[in-house]
Amino acid sequence: IFIVGLIGFILFVTMILTMRTIREVNLSGAIKYMWVLFWTLPLEIMMAISLFDYHRVTEVWVRHWWSVSTLAWYRLQFCRSGTYNDECLLPIDGGGDFDTEDEWCLTFYNHTECSSIRNSAQKSMLRFSHGFYNLNAIWAVLLIFLLLLTINVLEGIITKPVVQSSRQTNIPTWLLLPTIGCLATGSVLLFSPGSVVSARGETESKWIAILYIVSGGCFLICASLGWFISTFSILNSRDKQNKKAAVFCFLAFGMVSVVFMATIFCSSIILSTNLVNFTWRITSRGTIACTIDTVESCSNCYGEKPLEPKCPEWSEDEVIRVMQTQLKQSATMSAIFLLYSFNAVRFGIILRRHISMYQIDYV
Numbered sequence: 001i002f003i004v005g006l007i008g009f010i011l012f013v014t015m016i017l018t019m020r021t022i023r024e025v026n027l028s029g030a031i032k033y034m035w036v037l038f039w040t041l042p043l044e045i046m047m048a049i050s051l052f053d054y055h056r057v058t059e060v061w062v063r064h065w066w067s068v069s070t071l072a073w074y075r076l077q078f079c080r081s082g083t084y085n086d087e088c089l090l091p092i093d094g095g096g097d098f099d100t101e102d103e104w105c106l107t108f109y110n111h112t113e114c115s116s117i118r119n120s121a122q123k124s125m126l127r128f129s130h131g132f133y134n135l136n137a138i139w140a141v142l143l144i145f146l147l148l149l150t151i152n153v154l155e156g157i158i159t160k161p162v163v164q165s166s167r168q169t170n171i172p173t174w175l176l177l178p179t180i181g182c183l184a185t186g187s188v189l190l191f192s193p194g195s196v197v198s199a200r201g202e203t204e205s206k207w208i209a210i211l212y213i214v215s216g217g218c219f220l221i222c223a224s225l226g227w228f229i230s231t232f233s234i235l236n237s238r239d240k241q242n243k244k245a246a247v248f249c250f251l252a253f254g255m256v257s258v259v260f261m262a263t264i265f266c267s268s269i270i271l272s273t274n275l276v277n278f279t280w281r282i283t284s285r286g287t288i289a290c291t292i293d294t295v296e297s298c299s300n301c302y303g304e305k306p307l308e309p310k311c312p313e314w315s316e317d318e319v320i321r322v323m324q325t326q327l328k329q330s331a332t333m334s335a336i337f338l339l340y341s342f343n344a345v346r347f348g349i350i351l352r353r354h355i356s357m358y359q360i361d362y363v
């Protein structure tokens with residue numbers, strides 16, 4: 001939500017600053033405005049898709065993050081008066097020191113209404129959260145439509161040859177977003193303690209994170225080659241051959257990134273779909289739950305009770321929801337970066353044709 005709001009604020013400020021530019025048909029200012037839209041559009045698409053809670057992971061988040069300080073304001077709003085920091089903080093299944101929730105409630109408050117107090121508050125928060133997310137998702141979709149319409153109008157005003165020339169000049173800037181995005185996504189998936197494909201998990205999909213990092217390297221190489229192509233001038237036939245070789249390498253790495261991004265996208269979708277058919281072992285469920293739990297709502301993660309399962313607070317369904325959500329986000333990111341890869345390859349083909357037709361005059 002914060003990122004969507006930040007994107008909206010950036011667009012609002014940019015729009016105010018460029019109103020005069022558009023009114024006076026200032027091509028230089030219009031091109032700068034277009035590049036701001038090029039940068040913000042994929043971020044907006046990613047955030048908009050994330051707002052749609054397909055796998056109901058918000059329920060898992062509310063249930064297991066209920067007692068953390070960041071949700072104190074929500075507890076104050078939705079818990080019964082005077083209970084937000086008392087009965088409403090009832091831990092799942094009574095926590096590690098009690099066998100039941102009623103036992104916890106009797107011990108500390110001498111009654112058994114804690115479960116109903118907490119459950120009622122969580123249901124109210126879920127209704128509020130779903131409505132809030134859906135409303136923001138609708139606004140985000142409308143904003144995406146307006147961004148696409150604005151880009152289309154700008155390209156018509158600036159003309160496609162000028163847009164093509166601007167892209168050639170700014171290839172490193174153009175490919176900077178997928179470069180940073182792939183490296184960041186791969187690093188988060190690989191090293192974040194809450195990631196299901198991190199080194200702490202027992203899943204077999206760690207290669208997705210590695211492939212993201214490798215793809216980021218491909219985009220970085222393409223950006224570097226793009227910088228060389230945009231700054232290297234053709235003065236003789238040898239320069240022409242060197243530039244053609246650079247464009248060929250640009251195309252090659254662009255095609256590699258297409259293959260990698262398509263592989264990640266398809267694999268994320270397939271894995272997300274097949275999770276429901278996965279035969280869970282108790283140890284796998286518990287270990288993955290301990291991995292994705294970042295607020296210490298799990299018990300027995302380190303085998304304090306060898307005869308009991310790890311993290312009984314997390315059900316198989318909840319673990320699957322979190323895994324599906326992370327894989328959905330991976331598919332979303334790879335789809336966006338796949339579009340960048342396709343555009344890079346398309347741009348390379350056009351550039352190669354242009355260089356092949358380039359004539360050198362001898363004086």
